[in-house]
Amino acid sequence: MTRNLRQNILVYALLAVVLIVFMTPIYLIVSSSVKPSPIMFQKPPAFLFTPTFEHYHDLFAMRPFTKFIWNSLIVALGSTAFSLTIGSLAAYAISRIRHKRMNDVAFWILSMRMFPPIAVVVPYYIIFKSAGLLDTPLALIIVYSTANIPLTVWLMKGFFDEVPLALEEAAAVDGYGLLATFWYVTLPLAAPGLAVSAVFCFIFSWNEFLFALMLTGSEAQTATVAVMSFWSSDAVQWGRIMAGSFIILIPGVIFVLTCQRWLVRGLTMGSVK
Amino acid sequence: MKHLRTTALCGAVLLGLAGTASAEGHFEGVELKMLAIGDTSVTRLAPIVSEFEELTGASVQIDMFPYPGLIDKIVIEASSDSPSYQLMWVDSPWVGVLGESGALLDLTELVQRDAEEIHLDDIVPIQLQENTWQGRLLAFPASGMIWHQNYRKDLYENAEESAAFEAEYGYPLAPAQTWDQYIDIAQFFTRSAGETLAGEVLEQDFYGNAQAYSRVAGAITHDFFPIMRSYGGQYWDAETGLCAMDGPEAVAAAEVMKALIPSNPPDYLGLMWDIRTGYMERGETAQSSYWSVRTVRLTNPEEAVLPTIGEAGYAQSPTGDGNPQPTMTGALSFAINSKASDVEQQAAWEFIKWGTSRDMMRRFAEEGSGVSQFHMSILSDPELQARYPYYQVLLDAQENAQRRIFHPFYADVEEVFGVELNKYMAGETDSAQDALTNACTKIDTRLRVFPEELRLRWINDEPAAIFQ
Numbered sequence: 033m034t035r036n037l038r039q040n041i042l043v044y045a046l047l048a049v050v051l052i053v054f055m056t057p058i059y060l061i062v063s064s065s066v067k068p069s070p071i072m073f074q075k076p077p078a079f080l081f082t083p084t085f086e087h088y089h090d091l092f093a094m095r096p097f098t099k100f101i102w103n104s105l106i107v108a109l110g111s112t113a114f115s116l117t118i119g120s121l122a123a124y125a126i127s128r129i130r131h132k133r134m135n136d137v138a139f140w141i142l143s144m145r146m147f148p149p150i151a152v153v154v155p156y157y158i159i160f161k162s163a164g165l166l167d168t169p170l171a172l173i174i175v176y177s178t179a180n181i182p183l184t185v186w187l188m189k190g191f192f193d194e195v196p197l198a199l200e201e202a203a204a205v206d207g208y209g210l211l212a213t214f215w216y217v218t219l220p221l222a223a224p225g226l227a228v229s230a231v232f233c234f235i236f237s238w239n240e241f242l243f244a245l246m247l248t249g250s251e252a253q254t255a256t257v258a259v260m261s262f263w264s265s266d267a268v269q270w271g272r273i274m275a276g277s278f279i280i281l282i283p284g285v286i287f288v289l290t291c292q293r294w295l296v297r298g299l300t301m302g303s304v305k
Numbered sequence: 306m307k308h309l310r311t312t313a314l315c316g317a318v319l320l321g322l323a324g325t326a327s328a329e330g331h332f333e334g335v336e337l338k339m340l341a342i343g344d345t346s347v348t349r350l351a352p353i354v355s356e357f358e359e360l361t362g363a364s365v366q367i368d369m370f371p372y373p374g375l376i377d378k379i380v381i382e383a384s385s386d387s388p389s390y391q392l393m394w395v396d397s398p399w400v401g402v403l404g405e406s407g408a409l410l411d412l413t414e415l416v417q418r419d420a421e422e423i424h425l426d427d428i429v430p431i432q433l434q435e436n437t438w439q440g441r442l443l444a445f446p447a448s449g450m451i452w453h454q455n456y457r458k459d460l461y462e463n464a465e466e467s468a469a470f471e472a473e474y475g476y477p478l479a480p481a482q483t484w485d486q487y488i489d490i491a492q493f494f495t496r497s498a499g500e501t502l503a504g505e506v507l508e509q510d511f512y513g514n515a516q517a518y519s520r521v522a523g524a525i526t527h528d529f530f531p532i533m534r535s536y537g538g539q540y541w542d543a544e545t546g547l548c549a550m551d552g553p554e555a556v557a558a559a560e561v562m563k564a565l566i567p568s569n570p571p572d573y574l575g576l577m578w579d580i581r582t583g584y585m586e587r588g589e590t591a592q593s594s595y596w597s598v599r600t601v602r603l604t605n606p607e608e609a610v611l612p613t614i615g616e617a618g619y620a621q622s623p624t625g626d627g628n629p630q631p632t633m634t635g636a637l638s639f640a641i642n643s644k645a646s647d648v649e650q651q652a653a654w655e656f657i658k659w660g661t662s663r664d665m666m667r668r669f670a671e672e673g674s675g676v677s678q679f680h681m682s683i684l685s686d687p688e689l690q691a692r693y694p695y696y697q698v699l700l701d702a703q704e705n706a707q708r709r710i711f712h713p714f715y716a717d718v719e720e721v722f723g724v725e726l727n728k729y730m731a732g733e734t735d736s737a738q739d740a741l742t743n744a745c746t747k748i749d750t751r752l753r754v755f756p757e758e759l760r761l762r763w764i765n766d767e768p769a770a771i772f773q
Contacts, residue, residue, distance in 0.1 A: 074589075249368045260371035265372050266578070
């Protein structure tokens with residue numbers, strides 16, 4: 033056996049182990065979602081069984097789950113779009129404006145992510161109740177954006193810092209104003225940063241549970257809360273929870289795959305000068 | 306005389322109709338929203354709320370949320386002067402914290418006013434007491450919970466197994482009356498794959514018992530407290546209002562649970578309520594004690610394997626010495642937001658009466674729905690008893706019953722004892738006494754902040770005023 037072959041076997045074996053570790057939860061979600069309830073926790077686990085789609089049927093029959101997925105999409109995409117818009121503009125300003133207090137401003141923005149969510153749930157509830165926004169997707173978009181904007185600002189600032197000022201000066205010479213320079217020159221060069229920020233914002237908004245639980249009713253309830261509503265006092269209906277979890281996985285995977293091209297560039301940008 | 310009887314009969318019928326019609330269309334335009342969970346007490350009702358809407362004119366929307374976090378959502382909701390939810394689903398241990406915060410409407414007068422209509426005398430009294438705080442009835446039972454034991458009747462009646470048990474332990478095999486017997490039975494029936502059970506070679510391990518030991522959501526405390534109570538233990542010191550769950554009865558209960566570990570499924574530290582009941586439902590354990598809300602599954606082949614491979618038996622919970630001790634009960638109930646408007650409160654009460662009525666409960670029982678019953682006439686009905694053999698056990702068990710914990714610090718107790726007991730079962734704490742002392746110390750640290758007078762008020766189980 034040559035040294036290369038041995039190395040390849042070792043590498044593939046390690047990759048296989050890593051793959052198993054990462055894919056086991058997915059396998060458990062998928063298999064449990066089609067496993068009949070009476071054998072759900074059978075020991076040893078039943079690997080071979082006649083699959084049933086009753087959990088998926090129940091999920092949609094017992095709850096308006098399509099509506100809840102739609103709510104999740106509105107909230108996640110809405111917050112992502114809003115956060116990218118405001119966050120990239122703010123990041124551009126922080127990156128370009130030279131002021132001795134600018135670092136303090138940047139830290140103040142970051143500090144907004146330091147609030148423990150549970151500490152602000154009641155104030156949010158009261159504010160949205162007074163504003164008539166309780167149980168609306170807008171309330172969640174606002175709340176999630178308060179967490180997503182600081183993240184976007186800090187991520188995008190790094191990308192804008194990497195864009196040479198000379199390019200913007202050249203654009204100015206060509207007659208571009210500040211916004212035009214930002215839109216046509218700087219932002220496209222920081223596109224990988226936008227992709228990274230978008231993925232993080234989307235995943236956070238898509239998965240968030242606490243605020244969605246406290247600030248919504250049946251109108252704006254998101255899929256994560258709806259899935260967990262199968263945890264009742266007398267039973268945790270794992271089959272339905274797993275069916276819902278699998279469905280919840282899909283949009284996130286699609287979104288990440290869509291952004292993947294820019295994501296890889298974004299994550300590696302700056303690693304080599 | 307005949308005319309008199311006819312007139313009296315007509316009058317009674319008219320009065321009855323007037324009573325029934327009192328709510329008909331009376332709440333046109335009233336919108337009710339219910340903050341609930343996906344519990345059977347709700348999911349069975351949700352698909353038929355249109356019947357109530359047609360009857361009263363009110364509209365009803367039931368929002369189902371996860372059990373974890375629901376109490377927090379109720380508390381936040383109750384802090385608003387213009388509530389979004391008029392109806393609340395309430396677990397009976399929450400009554401203390403919700404009662405202390407003034408979140409729930411006192412139903413005493415409504416219940417007394419409509420006592421005849423709701424067949425108050427037919428409701429198991431402890432189920433009403435479960436929902437009482439300082440004598441005020443704050444919620445109305447929608448599903449009763451009674452702690453009892455389930456066992457493999459087919460195995461207990463197997464001649465070979467029965468004889469072997471008696472030869473080994475010196476007394477006949479029967480549903481355990483003491484926890485020592487429970488441990489004996491658990492040890493006796495614990496078999497490995499390849500061994501014989503009731504004349505058949507086992508393809509997989511068989512367990513002597515299945516109890517919950519998980520710290521998640523305090524699952525272990527749901528098994529520990531009934532055992533502690535069956536030894537005569539109490540939650541609180543009646544003199545100080547401080548934690549008493551580290552006394553000899555509590556230690557005995559923790560040691561029983563520890564002794565049961567070798568007979569429990571190997572993943573015992575992760576067993577929550579329904580994963581534990583799953584072992585019984587699949588017929589993989591000889592006995593398991595739990596709340597009656599899941600017992601109905603043992604009678605239904607669509608929800609459990611056991612009815613197709615054997616037969617479940619039911620008995621009251623064992624006690625420390627075999628002498629009677631109060632059964633531990635609980636209740637899953639409906640309540641009204643105290644901040645709702647008058648007309649909303651009236652409509653909400655109509656909904657509660659409709660959704661928890663004896664007729665509705667009988668309908669659920671006849672349809673095979675898994676609601677744990679709380680009307681004596683239903684639990685004692687011979688036809689229903691033939692279908693649900695555990696009804697008589699539930700009825701008998703509640704003759705001498707004591708309510709579940711209702712202290713405003715219930716959540717703390719569940720969390721702290723969940724962790725400390727779980728650590729003891731995992732071998733991280735040396736003794737039961739150490740684990741329980743640790744837990745009580747943590748609880749007392751929180752309670753000592755409050756004056757003794759208040760602490761004593763919190764543990765005062767004043768009888769519901771509706772009984773006076």
